[in-house]
Amino acid sequence: GMFGFEMIHPRIRGVDEGEALPTALTPVYPTTAGLAQSALRKIIGRALDTHRLDELLPDSLRRPLRLMPFGEAVRLLHQPPTDVNAEALVAHAHPAWRRIKFEELLVQQLSLRKAHAQRRARTAPPLRGTGQLTKALLAALPFSLTGAQRRTEAEIATDLAQPYPMQRLLQGDVGSGKTIVAALAMLRAVEAGWQAALMAPTEILAEQHYLKLATWLEPMGLAVEWISGSLSKKVRAAALERLASGQSMLAVGTHALIEDPVALPRLGLAVVDEQHRFGVRQRLALREKGSAGSPHMLMMSATPIPRTLAMSYYADLDVSVLDELPPGRTPILTKLVSDARRDEVLGRVRDACAEGRQAYWVCPLVEESETLDLQTAIDTHARLSEQLPELKVGLVHGRLKADEKRATMAAFAAGELHLLVATTVIEVGVDVPNASLMIIEHAERFGLAQLHQLRGRVGRGTAESVCILLFGKALSDTARARLKVIFEHTDGFMIAREDLRIRGPGEFVGAKQSGVPLLRYADLENDGDLVEQARDLAEALLREQPALAEAIMQRWVAGRESLLRA
Structure with missing residues (x-):
């Protein structure tokens, strides 16, 4: 207030003369409609008085980890003594919080390891071939594999030869060459007499994979079927018939691949x-296409996963990392430019195109509204066409019909268009080596991973590539932090770590749809040491004390198998 601190609407509890003062601080809970604070306190207080919170971890395990007893920790968090270190309590740094966080992480580790063991108990066709097809493809390629590609290909080949299903995550930064590794894995399936299918989240990305695979494999006499929602009924029916009969062994497509009529009897x-763009149900639906046991699964991601995240949300997967870019890639120069200097940027586009190179102009996101995004793209295209009349300017956005989008992308790839105005549909998979300049308008509206993905669309040829991040006047602290990270770093893993710090794990892994619950108490950024300790203990418990492991899981999961990843 005007003269110092003041209390607004304080709640006061009267104490009778001679009555003992409370020995614990009064908890304040988030309330819900119809349930008052006082009622909640009464219910929780009664629960604490009537229920024994058993200590499941024996002293021999608990003490070396410096963990206070479970019941003591829960009671302290609900009814902290008056002399408690309040700052540590609020900051979730108190030993009581440490105990709760540790057990939550332990249960997550146990659940994921249990899922891993259950997967090992399922059967899958061992994909062992002669290696002739993979040798033929490698001999025909106009480039050599990097050491990282050779290593991951060998890891995948070992997994595919097992009689239980592979579940491997192949992660590699933008441009690290994941598609060729996937192609070699798919060839191993064909060699062993089995079918292979590749599913991508967008038509543009799926088609990029299809064109690459067709270019590599069709000269070897292997047909690759293209399955998408935009195909005519007749063409689609013919492709489905070839797959169902086993005449064709390879399929590439969007989520149209998991629709009912698609049959892959020898997947x-x-x-x-x-x-991460697909939910558990969609991944399961693709797995169920195989009629003989479970097919092997290879999941790919261009969003590198920080180590603590890999140890927690992805603990049930085997992970391969492509940590080496193919030779010949030129480093991308990133520039931060104020929107006030737009005319200079237009001059840069004009100069680059006059020298025979091409450019992307990416339109901003508008509060997650597809309609507004679309209008912004159309307006930007009209404005740039007027400002740069000597250039041929194309436009792609999410609402374009698939064949129109395909035609525009093909024209850009063929060099018939100088400048391509686009929404984030070009975020992944688009590969035009002659495009060496990218402008991202209102870059502050994009997430870090998205900016890194978009930037990776240039730098694919031999010319020096530049990514210009145009930013508006009013920048939030978060937006400023994001732009600083993307300006200073080109390493996807470093960017991913910063992304995790800024955004938290929920958005990062799309965990709401991944089948793994978000952690309620632990924080992966600050509790990395607990993640490692929980992982080590989970492995030991499952190996030496499975009954104890099950009891700990039951306390938290209580039969909800949603903890287990599909």
Whole structure:
């Protein structure tokens, strides 16, 4: 207030003369309609008085980890003594919080490891071939594999030869060459007499994979079927018939691949690109296409996963990392430019195109509204066409019909268009080596991973590539932090770590749809040491004390198998 601190609507509890003062601080809970604070306190207080919170971890395990007893921790958090370190309590740094966080992480580790063991108990066709097809493809390629590609290909080949289903995550930064690794894995399935299918989240990305696979494999006499919602009924029916009869062994498509009429009777390998964009049900639906046991699964992601995240949400997957870019890639120069200097940027586009190169102009996101995004793209295209009359300017956005989008992308790839105005549909998979300049308008509206993905569309040829991030006047602290990270770093893993710090794990992994519950108490950024300790203990418990592991899981999961990843 005007003269110092003041209390607004304080709640006061009267104490009778001679009555003992409370020994614990009064908890304040988030309330829900119809349930008052006082009622909640009464219910929770009664529960604490009448229920024994058993200590499941024996002292021999608990003490070396410096964990206070479970019941003591729960009671302290609900009824903290008056002399408690309030700052540590509020900051979730108190030993009582440490105990709760540790057990939550332990249960997550146990659940995911249990899922891993259950997967090992399922059967899958061992995909062992002669290696002739993979040798033929490698001999025909106009480039050599990097050391990282050779290593991951060998890891996948070992997994595919097992009689239980592979569940491997292949992660590699933008441009690290994941498609060729997937192609070699798919060839191993074909060699062993099984089918392979690759599913991608968008038509543009799926088609990029299809064109690459067709270019590599069709000269070897292997037909690759293209399955998408935009195909005519007749063409689609013919492709489905070839797959159902086993005449064709390879399929690439969007989520149209998991629709009912699609039959892949001998599906031995399912590849899912940008796997975090698909929900558990969609990944399961692709797996169920195989009639003989479970197919092997290879999941790919261009969003590198930080180590703590890999140890928690992805603990049931085997992970391969492509940590080496193919030779010949030129580093991308990133520039931060104020929107006030737009005329200079237009001059840069004009100069680049006059020298025979091409450019992307990416339109901003408008509060997650597809209609507004679309209008912004149309307006930007009209404005740039007027400001740069000597250039041929194309436009792609999410609402274009698939064949129109395909025609525009093909014209850009062929060099018939100088400048391509686009929404984020070009975020992944688009590969035009002659495009060496990218402008991202209102870059502050994009997430870090998205900016890194978009930037990766240039730098694919030999010319020096530049990515210009145009930003508006009023920047929030978060937006400023994001732009600083993308300006200073080109390493996807470093960017992913910063992304995790800024955004938290929920958005990062799309965990709401991944089948793994978001952690309620632990924080992966700050509790990395607990993640490691929980992982080590989970492995030991499952190996030496499975009954105890089950009891700990039951306390938290209580039969809800949603903790287990599909």
